[in-house]
Amino acid sequence: GENVEQHPSTLSVQEGDSAVIKCTYSDSASNYFPWYKQELGKRPQLIIDIRSNVGEKKDQRIAVTLNKTAKHFSLHITETQPEDSAVYFCAAPPIGGSQGNLIFGKGTKLSVKP
């Protein structure tokens, strides 16, 4: 089945610096890649997603890039703020499955130090 690997598992940055989280996937047919943010004790919430027909998508301080050849996609957060501290999950649809069925990475715990 689809294998989604996420790195790093923990990331600590100084406020104002950039943070980059990377995920790799195994199914070249995958076409939808969301990123979820989960604050402590709260529900995962979608922050940005990208489809395989574009290479980059940006929303204010958050951007996602997709490299279909290498089968990886990355989350970029610029000018980090303490409220960005959370666990971030990437996801991809399973091989041959509906893109509603998401396989999640193990998560990256981001800590932004003021």
Next chain:
Amino acid sequence: EAGVVQSPRYKIIEKKQPVAFWCNPISGHNTLYWYLQNLGQGPELLIRYENEEAVDDSQLPKDRFSAERLKGVDSTLKIQPAELGDSAVYLCASSLGDEAFFGQGTRLTVV
């Protein structure tokens, strides 16, 4: 707009006891998911419904877990009997298209 509602938020039970979780998806969302999230891990799919039909339950441990979505709206997930290893957060999500909206989850502790 109300989001995905789950109850209870927390549940503590003794092993071998039964337990049930309830989920009310966002109105109009025909797809409903139950995910299991262990501490420090990403959500793992247990079962997905399209309306009232379970279209993917390959990861559901059917010897002790069951789920239903009789009228294609609310859903319940049951564990009987519960084991110590079932302690986790059980997340319900619903979607109409690509984006899955999650509920707050039910944190289950089996003692």
